[in-house]
Amino acid sequence: MNKPVSFKRRFIRDFRLNKYLYLMMIPVIAYYVIFHYGPMYGAIIAFKDFTPVKGILGSDWVGLKHFEEFFGSYYFLRVLKNTILISLYTLIFEFPAPIILALLINEVRRRYFKRVVQTITYMPYFISLVVICGIITDFTNADGLINRLFMLFGYDGQAMLQKPELFRPIYVMSEIWQRIGWESIIYIAALMSIDLEQYEAARIDGASRLKQMFYITLPGLVPVITIMFILRIGNLLNVGFEKIILLYNPITYETADVISTFVYRKGLLEFGWSYSSAVGLFNSVINLALLISANYISRKVNENSLW
Numbered sequence: 107m108n109k110p111v112s113f114k115r116r117f118i119r120d121f122r123l124n125k126y127l128y129l130m131m132i133p134v135i136a137y138y139v140i141f142h143y144g145p146m147y148g149a150i151i152a153f154k155d156f157t158p159v160k161g162i163l164g165s166d167w168v169g170l171k172h173f174e175e176f177f178g179s180y181y182f183l184r185v186l187k188n189t190i191l192i193s194l195y196t197l198i199f200e201f202p203a204p205i206i207l208a209l210l211i212n213e214v215r216r217r218y219f220k221r222v223v224q225t226i227t228y229m230p231y232f233i234s235l236v237v238i239c240g241i242i243t244d245f246t247n248a249d250g251l252i253n254r255l256f257m258l259f260g261y262d263g264q265a266m267l268q269k270p271e272l273f274r275p276i277y278v279m280s281e282i283w284q285r286i287g288w289e290s291i292i293y294i295a296a297l298m299s300i301d302l303e304q305y306e307a308a309r310i311d312g313a314s315r316l317k318q319m320f321y322i323t324l325p326g327l328v329p330v331i332t333i334m335f336i337l338r339i340g341n342l343l344n345v346g347f348e349k350i351i352l353l354y355n356p357i358t359y360e361t362a363d364v365i366s367t368f369v370y371r372k373g374l375l376e377f378g379w380s381y382s383s384a385v386g387l388f389n390s391v392i393n394l395a396l397l398i399s400a401n402y403i404s405r406k407v408n409e410n411s412l413w
Contacts, residue, residue: 152380204287224294
């Protein structure tokens, strides 16, 4: 009976066969170790009264003081509510958009028209976020393009970003416009992997294109949709704070201020390093719990999961 090969020997043998692939992995591993896992050491300041003079290890230990201060503050419910609502609105309206676009592009038979649509929808993703926010600000000004269009129907012009109730719709719609084309790429790639013989068999059986979409195309996309949905749930509370910082103002804090922007203001503008670290750590723990829960539920429901 042959003895099982040890992990060390298998690794050495695989390394000899794929040494160049392992060398290509080094920059990626180094990036995550240096910029993602290394900084996790600094999370300890969430439990300390950190001052740069004393350093991380020399600062006084205060335990859960900053967490209790955050949970008991007026801002806790506000930023948590805004974060959840903006994330849910984005999940409900922005997540299905690239799937729908991919399905529509898949039904187009003219390659030239398909390429034109893909190019136009991809473009906003590659525009600088600062430029994107500048365009949004200009378009939503009292004399901007959107207000001029509304004026044609008798509505009065208004600075839309100065209205707290309009911030969330503007944010979600801009997210759809900016990301729909780029995020559709993975679904288009998944559609290309579906066996064409299934469509031919369905056509022979008399299935319409709509039925082919529901019974062949969508089931073929379910594994990819599941994985992308789980990843999105894992980042549910990580609202893109860069765009919000560029678009919001004190007038719209009521509906626009989220956990990440609150951490930015407290940590960098008000120098509350320990307090902001506690808030950020709370956000990360909740995201991790959501990711694990979504993966577990998905594995139980449809047997598709990340692990």
